[in-house]
Amino acid sequence: MNFEHLRALSAVVEEGTFEAAADRLHISPSAVSQRIKALENAEGQIMVRRGAPCTPTEPGAVLLRMARQVQLLESEARHTLAGGSSTRATTPVAVNADSLATWFLPVLSDAAGWTDSTLDLHVEDQDHSARLLRSGDVIAAVTAEPAPVNGCRVQPLGAMRYLPVATPELRERFTGAGGIDWEAMPVVRFNAKDELQRRFLRVRGTTGDPPRHTVPSSEAFLAAVRAGLGWGMLPELQLGTDLDDGALVLLDGRAHEDVLLYWQAWKLDSERLERIGASVRRAARHLR
Amino acid sequence: MNFEHLRALSAVVEEGTFEAAADRLHISPSAVSQRIKALENAEGQIMVRRGAPCTPTEPGAVLLRMARQVQLLESEARHTLAGGSSTRATTPVAVNADSLATWFLPVLSDAAGWTDSTLDLHVEDQDHSARLLRSGDVIAAVTAEPAPVNGCRVQPLGAMRYLPVATPELRERFTGAGGIDWEAMPVVRFNAKDELQRRFLRVRGTTGDPPRHTVPSSEAFLAAVRAGLGWGMLPELQLGTDLDDGALVLLDGRAHEDVLLYWQAWKLDSERLERIGASVRRAARHLR
Numbered sequence: 001m002n003f004e005h006l007r008a009l010s011a012v013v014e015e016g017t018f019e020a021a022a023d024r025l026h027i028s029p030s031a032v033s034q035r036i037k038a039l040e041n042a043e044g045q046i047m048v049r050r051g052a053p054c055t056p057t058e059p060g061a062v063l064l065r066m067a068r069q070v071q072l073l074e075s076e077a078r079h080t081l082a083g084g085s086s087t088r089a090t091t092p093v094a095v096n097a098d099s100l101a102t103w104f105l106p107v108l109s110d111a112a113g114w115t116d117s118t119l120d121l122h123v124e125d126q127d128h129s130a131r132l133l134r135s136g137d138v139i140a141a142v143t144a145e146p147a148p149v150n151g152c153r154v155q156p157l158g159a160m161r162y163l164p165v166a167t168p169e170l171r172e173r174f175t176g177a178g179g180i181d182w183e184a185m186p187v188v189r190f191n192a193k194d195e196l197q198r199r200f201l202r203v204r205g206t207t208g209d210p211p212r213h214t215v216p217s218s219e220a221f222l223a224a225v226r227a228g229l230g231w232g233m234l235p236e237l238q239l240g241t242d243l244d245d246g247a248l249v250l251l252d253g254r255a256h257e258d259v260l261l262y263w264q265a266w267k268l269d270s271e272r273l274e275r276i277g278a279s280v281r282r283a284a285r286h287l288r
Numbered sequence: 289m290n291f292e293h294l295r296a297l298s299a300v301v302e303e304g305t306f307e308a309a310a311d312r313l314h315i316s317p318s319a320v321s322q323r324i325k326a327l328e329n330a331e332g333q334i335m336v337r338r339g340a341p342c343t344p345t346e347p348g349a350v351l352l353r354m355a356r357q358v359q360l361l362e363s364e365a366r367h368t369l370a371g372g373s374s375t376r377a378t379t380p381v382a383v384n385a386d387s388l389a390t391w392f393l394p395v396l397s398d399a400a401g402w403t404d405s406t407l408d409l410h411v412e413d414q415d416h417s418a419r420l421l422r423s424g425d426v427i428a429a430v431t432a433e434p435a436p437v438n439g440c441r442v443q444p445l446g447a448m449r450y451l452p453v454a455t456p457e458l459r460e461r462f463t464g465a466g467g468i469d470w471e472a473m474p475v476v477r478f479n480a481k482d483e484l485q486r487r488f489l490r491v492r493g494t495t496g497d498p499p500r501h502t503v504p505s506s507e508a509f510l511a512a513v514r515a516g517l518g519w520g521m522l523p524e525l526q527l528g529t530d531l532d533d534g535a536l537v538l539l540d541g542r543a544h545e546d547v548l549l550y551w552q553a554w555k556l557d558s559e560r561l562e563r564i565g566a567s568v569r570r571a572a573r574h575l576r
Contacts, residue, residue, distance in 0.1 A: 014480070015480060016480055016481075020480075024497065053480075088499045097505065100505050100508045101505070101507060101508070104508075105508070105511050105515070108503070108508070108511060108512045108515045108517050109515040109516070109517075111501070111515075111517055112515050112516040112517045112518075118474065118499045118500055118501045118502075119501045119502065119503070119517070120501070120502040121501075121502055121503050121504060121505075121508070122504065123504050123505055186406065192302070192303060192304050192308075192341070193304075209312065209314075211376045211406045212406055213399070213406045213407045213408070213409075214406075214407065214408040214409055215396070215407070215409050216409060216410065216411050217385065217388055217389070217409075217411055217505075217506075218505075218507075219389060219506075219507045220388045220389070220392075220393070220396070220409070223393050223396055224396045227393070227396045227397040227399075227400050228397070228400040229396050229397075229399055229400045229407070230400075
């Protein structure tokens, strides 16, 4: 297999178009196209779905993953040979939105000190990050999925605790003689896949369908709950002083939901992968 | 056309599965399936791509948009008839990430006071939000696209100003006798489509390829720049006191990029659409 062809494949998929890939590789778009075609002819399979953006086919994804592993190893070898003066390698990593909004941030500070690599973060939920690991789009992921993705090793990071909170005004407005009216009090969810609020209601035997707002950003979700739009299950780590200073109140002092998080990373003897893994585990000490 | 069938269509697409749609409509999954099939038989076209999640086909998207317009009008009529005691209508709106992280937040507070509707926010970039408007997935959008989407009216909201900033340490490290070494100083971008940094470099005649980190969250992007991971074009509105207290410095006192934002909304005589439009325009007074 030809290294140049593999490099063209990953550039096309990472940049999305043949033109942008050409820009990055400092060659012409037609040279990029020739390399992809050469790769496809050699393997007898289509590797890239030409579209906006370009995406890998299933066989393309297999090669892509291999290409990225090779690139990582190659750039580490080159870095060692050059005594640290070579170009940087990209480190693509998936992380869920709530982690990126809270305990993951120190990893960014650590990465600021790494002169041999750049961070390429993908914000994805669990299901998606397993797919990204399999396809080679990322080399590691913070995920709630404990079952190792094929070719990856898994390490537990700890639990992210979610608490049911609202503004005191909202709780007041929906509290009657029988306690909180869970069927009437509006709820905020992150997106259609966010089951945390629904699960909490189901455990309490609420069968109705409370008004439901959707706010798909961790920070805006907190802002929405603070603004009194509805109640929500919020990461303990994100609440700061909100509970102490009374901006938000706990709706149930004993209820919480713990989401266990894991670090899934390619089984690859790579210094960079080791280093980011160590940084993530250090940052994860804030988890339970 | 049958209202119940249309309602089943939008529930399946919004919830993603027949089971979740059944849950929401308080009917059985097989009843949902029968309604979708009846709709497909009546129109002679497949309306839903059965998958995980279920998505509308092209004809399905046409019906979906109509279904949502009908639902909005129907629920407003019902609300008026019932004197304000009916169930809430969903208001699906697209907004770009940087707006949601900054000037859009007061809309959430306004929405907390609306008892007849719930907010369903979609965080999307420009290209995608035009598609969402066309398909009827959203009824309005904050977007950088000035050309009206078919069936929508457009109002200018103002400009979001982006400034090139970095930590003083990063600037120091990459400043030599000839000024800032733009080809060597690492840069942070939001995602592959984020051209703001690249455009800034191109205008200055930088031809090289500086190390590039990717951080696809508005808040984490700011955190990354604050951590010294790289420089970036940041919304003026997001900087707070960072420039005054010296946490970040301007890399070029005169350079900035203004992104004009627009409110695109369905042409529909709807009180709710009017109201959220007014709230968005009020919040947009913080734009330039």
